[in-house]
Amino acid sequence: MASAAAKQPARTASKAASGGTGGTGGTAGGAPAMPLASPLMGGLNKKKKPFLGVPAPLGYVPGLGRGATGFTTRSDIGPARDANDPVDDRHAPPGKRTVGDQMKKNQEDEEEDLNDTNYDEFNGYAGSLFSSGPYEKDDEEADAIYAALDKRMDERRKERRELREKEEIEKYRMERPKIQQQFSDLKRKLAEVTEDEWLSIPEVGDARNKRQRNPRHEKLTPVPDSFFAKHLQTGENHTSVDPLQGQFSGLATSFPGGLNTPYPGGMTPEAGELDMRKIGQARNTLMDMRLSQVTHHIAFNCKLNYFEESQKFLQSICWCLQVSDSVSGQTVVDPKGYLTDLNSMIPTHGGDISDIKKARLLLKSVRETNPHHPPAWIASARLEEVTGKLQVARNLIMKGTEMCPKSEDVWLEAARLQPGDTAKAVVAQAVRHLPQSVRIYISAAELETDIRAKKRVLRKALENVSKSVRLWKIAVELEEPEDARIMLSRAVECCPTSVELWLALARLETYENARRVLNKARENIPTDRHIWITAAKLEEANGNTQMVEKIIDRAITSLRANGVEINREQWIQDAEECDKAGSVATCQAVIRAVIGIGIEEEDCKHTWMEDADSCVSHGALECARAIYAHALQVFPSKKSVWLRAAYFEKNHGTRESLEALLQRAVAHCPKAEVLWLMGAKSKWLAGDVPAARSILALAFQANPNSEEIWLAAVKLESENNEYERARRLLAKARSSAPTARVFMKSVRLEWVLGNIEAAQELCTEALKHYEDFPKLWMMRGQIEEQSENIDKAREAYNQGLKKCPHSMSLWLLLSRLEERVGQLTRARAILEKARLKNPQTPEIWLESVRLEYRAGLKNIANTLMAKALQECPNSGILWAEAVFLEARPQRKTKSVDALKKCEHDPHVLLAVAKLFWSERKITKAREWFLRTVKIEPDLGDAWAFFYKFELQHGTEEQQQEVKKRCENAEPRHGELWCAESKHVLNWQKNIGEILVLVASKIKNTF
Incomplete structure (x- = not known):
């Protein structure tokens, strides 16, 4: 009974939900309809499980693909809407509109909001016509497809469009360059401006008058005392007026900072009475506040400059405040450095x-x-001297001499x-108090203008201070050689430990006497x-x-x-x-005696x-020659030492000394080929061919x-026009020592002599x-190219590239x-x-760039240069070429970038010089x-450009200097240099002739 009672309300609810007792429909065959899902069935809302764990797509009807037909029921659509779900008004019937609503809509349509915040990239300003509808997955898929199509269509002509835009921008920039590009060279010159020049640039002021700069400038006019008295008599104590209109505003005084203070002291005077004293106090208070503001502003700027001088000044003052030690009686101040400190207190401005x-x-x-503290008196006198009170300074220092008579x-x-x-009188008085002071005697001698007076003073000083080497030196310098010798004889007796006096005396004596003097000095x-x-x-x-x-x-x-410790460095300096x-x-x-002291054998x-x-x-x-000679005695079989000594004699010695050294060298190192060749070349350059x-x-x-x-023997014979002997030597070399270089020299000899077939x-x-x-x-191809056999030359180069x-x-x-x-x-x-x-x-990159440039395709050349610099960022020849590719x-600017990348590259330095x-x-x-x-120095192109430069802008001496240095350097590399030096004609x-030839072919086209 209980179960039947429970089913009855469920069945009733199901019928009510289906709209009637007969159900919502049936199949074509009259089969009963499927029961509808209800939230009351079992108290649960069971959801359909997806097939194989994958949910069905939207709009899917089961069996529709097999031709099945039927009604769509709630079980297919889903459960009924819950009472708590929001109401869907998307398809609600339109309500009735009033006349006011219609007018409002028309006004909104006319006043369309065109603000940038209202713009949508997809829908524009008007918005989407279907924005109220749902944005489902099929809409998203459609948008993605359209976006992919747009992207594909955009990429089809993207490169062509970007290239056209780039060319248009470059053309526009060439016609209308930026201010930054126009003044780039001037901006770089700012790096050469010194700090003083920068500070001397005047500040840019405002040329407008005061009214234009501040049109609302408030004019403040002081109020007279009679005006105050008049209004006090009438009893108007709290009148309020507009200050911009110049009307009186009671007795309030406007202070800076917005504080309105009433009558000074908080007192209100009675009618008919006027306290002029308090009015003056108020004015003074106001003036003090304004002046203090201005003063603080000025002082802040001035103190920055004055701080250094003030610091030095106060250091000197604090130094003077140091008093003597009460126990030992000695000061803790540096007795020699205080005058230097006092000199630093002289200010550069007031x-x-x-x-x-x-x-x-x-x-x-x-004081x-x-x-009895001398620095205090000196500092006081210096202070008065700095402030311009010279007489006060003199009085103070004279009083100081009375208080400190024993202070130099x-x-x-x-x-x-x-x-x-x-001053002479003061010095004389000082000598009485300090008869042993060398400095005072020297000061007394400096005060004298006559030589005799100076001698007299110094001789008087030597009578009192005969042990002073300084006094003897000054006195001897004023004497004639004979008198100086006599004085030095006495000086060495008084100062026997002074090396300088002994040596000075030895220089003035004869040979025999000098030997005796030096022997005494050694004792x-x-x-x-x-x-x-x-x-x-x-x-x-x-x-x-x-x-x-x-x-x-x-x-x-x-x-x-x-x-005595033998210091090797000191003795070598003495030898120099x-x-x-x-x-x-x-x-x-000296070199031979000390060169091996304190050095390990290795x-x-x-x-x-x-x-x-x-x-x-x-x-x-x-000294260097002596060092090399000693090293060759210790290491007679070292080839490197002989080479260093030979190069030294070649650069700084004579031909005879070089040949003598090379003869000794080949005797000790017979297997060193370079030493033999240097000796043969020296003889050949001297004209001694045999x-x-x-x-x-x-x-x-x-x-x-x-x-x-x-090869050296062949070169010797060929340079002296002994061609047959050179041929025989080469033939013998090919048979006994066949190498690639020997064959190359053989081919070249026949080529330059005109025997092309051989x-x-x-x-x-x-x-x-x-x-x-x-x-x-290369030689084979060039020979064919010289004979105008282009095909054979091309074939030779191609075969060579296969092998090399x-x-x-x-x-x-x-x-x-x-x-x-x-x-091309x-x-x-x-x-x-x-x-x-x-x-x-x-x-290779450089040749590619030059090929395009010679063909007139400058844009392609610049593009290739950019790629080349990306692949070879530290190449000097590329940066040097890039400098002159620019306008x-x-x-x-380009040269600065080149120097940053290749600071010590000779090609970059040469490009900067040409610039x-x-x-x-x-x-x-x-x-x-x-x-x-x-x-x-091995770069021949640099010498050629340098010589061409001196031919145009230098003197004849400078031209010969460059030519001489080039001949000594014997350059062998360089593009222009090798093109001429290796030419068969x-x-x-020689080097000088090649230099002139290369310089003559250089044109100032850079």
């Missing part, structure tokens, strides 16, 4: 009066507290402050090395060079016996001084080479089958043995050949292939040319 008064009071307190500083300060005659001062060195110089000056070595050896032994004085034997003896070679370089840099060539041949013959005996010696045969034979030697392929794909010169020759015959496309392809096989190669206003040359900055251009050839020209 100081604050209050500070001066405070300092005066402090110093007065110091009264400790009247006080007397010297008093003599300084007093005028001429009075009195056995620990000084200068006496021994002077004795050695004396013997050398008088021709006794054999005694020099003995004296220096005895000096070392004696000094060590007396406990002897060298500069012309005492060659002495300096060499460090000797390295240390001695550094010492020799140091002596050369100091200009002591004989001697050069004999040296090379000896070199052949010591080094059989040496490639370098063979050159081709030799080249073909050489390539059979050395097909991986790129220079042979990493030879940059072969790629460049092939590309230039194609460019010369008009095949093929030349580009060759260079691109070269870049692929040889990445990060600046030479003239941007070249300086200054193009701007007619002659001095700077010469400086940068000098810097370039100093960093890289210039094979016999």
Whole structure:
């Protein structure tokens, strides 16, 4: 019964929900309809489980794909709406609109909001027509499809559109450049402005008058006292008026900060009475507040500048406040440095009066507290001197001499402050109190203007202070040589420990007397090395060079016996001084005596080479020669030491000394080919060809089958027009020492002599043995190219590249050949292939850029240059070329960037020099040319440009100097230089002729 009763209300509720007892419908076959879901069934709202864990798509009808038909029931749509769900008014019937609503809508349509915040990228300003509808997944899919289509259509012509926009922007910028680009060169010049020039730039003021600057400027006019009295009599104590209209506003006084204070003191005077005193107090209070504001503002700025001087001043004052120690009676102040501190207190501008008064009071307190403290009197006098009260300063310092009669500083300060005659009297008085003071005697001598008076004063001083070396020196300097010798004889008796006096006396004596003087000096001062060195110089000056070595050896032994440490650096400095004085034997003896002291055996070679370089840099060539000679005695079989000594003689010696050294060198190092070649070259340059041949013959005996010696002999014969002997030497070399270089020299000799067929045969034979030697392929192609056999030349280059794909010169020759015959496309392809096989190669990138530039395609050249700098950011040749690819206003900027990337690259330095040359900055251009050839003297292009520059802007001496330096440097590299030096027509020209030839072909097109 209970279950039947429970089912009855559920069935009733189901019928009610379905709209009737008959249900909502049935199938075509009359089958009963499926019962509807109800929230009352079982008290639960069960949800359909998805099939295989995947929910059905929206709008899916089960069985519809198989042709099934039927009614859509609540079970398909979903449960009934809950009472708490929000009402869906999307399809509600339109309500009735009043006339006011219609007018309001029309007004909103007419006044459309066009603000940027109301703009939607998809819907525009008007908004979506269907914004009230739901945004479902199919809408999202449709939007995504449309967005993908738009993106695809946008990407189709994106590159072409961006390129066109970029060209339009560049064209616009060329026609209307930015202010930043127009003034870029001027802005960079601001880096050269000094701080003083920057501070001297006047401030930009406002040229308008005061009314224009502040149209609402309030004019404040002081109110007269009669006006106050008049209104007090009428009893108007609290009148309120507009202050801008100039009307009275009671007795209130407007103070800064917005505070309105009534009558001063908070008192209100009775009618008819006027307290003028309080009115004046109020005015004074107002004025004080305004003045204090202005004063604080000014003081803040002034104190910044005055702080340093004030600090020095107060330091001096505080120093003077230090009193003597009550126990020991000695001060804690530096007795020698206080005058320097007092000099620092002199201000550069007027100081604050209050500070001066405070300092005066402090110093007065110091003087009264400790009247026998000399610095207090000196500081007081300096203070009065600084403030311009010279007489007061003199009075103070004279009183100080009375209080401190034993102070040198006080007397010297008093003599300084007093005028001429009075100063002499002061010094005389000081001598009475301090008869042993050297400084006072020197001051007395300086006050005298006559030489005789000075001598008289100094002799009087020497009578009292005969032990003063300083006085003897000053007195001797004023005497004639004979009188000076007599005085020095007395001086060394009074001051036997003064080395300077002994040496001065020895210089003035004769040879025999000087020897005696120096012997006495050694007895009195056995620990000084200068006496021994002077004795050695004396013997050398008088021709006794054999005694020099003995004296220096005895000096070392004696000094060590007396406990003196032998400092190697000090002795080498003494040797350099002897060298500069012309005492060659002495300096060499000193070097030999001390060069090995304090050095480990394994460090000797390295240390001695550094010492020799140091002596050369100091200009002591004989010392360096002595060091090399000693090193060669210790290391006779070291090739590197012989080479260093040979280069030293080549640069700083004579031809005879170089040849003598090389003869000794080849005797000790016969296997060193470079030493033989240097000797043969020296003989050849001197014009002694037979001697050069004999040296090379000896070199052949010591080094059989040496490639370098063979080629040197061939060069010697070919340069002296002995072509048949050169051919025989090359033939013998090819048979006994066949190398790629020997074959190359053989081919070149026949080529330059005009025997093209013989050159081709030799080249073909050489390539059979050395097909991986790129220079042979290059020569073969150039020979064919000279004979105008373009196809054979192209074939030679291509075959060479197959064997030597990493030879940059072969790629460049092939590309230039194609460019010369008009095949630009093929030349580009060759260079691109070269870049692929040889990445990060600046030479290939540079040739690609120049190819496009020569073809007139400057835009493509700039693009390639940008790519090249990305791949090779530290390449000097690329940055140097990039500087001159820019327009003239941007070249300086580019050069700065190049220097940041390649600061010490010679090509970049040369580009900067050429840039200054193009701007007619002659001095700077010469400086940068000098810097370039100093960093890289082997770069022939730098010498050629430098010589061309001097031909246009230099003197004949400067031109010859550049030419001479170039010949000494013997450059071998450089694009323009190699093009001329390796040309077959210039094979016999020397360095100077090549320099003139290259400079003549340089055009100022940069």
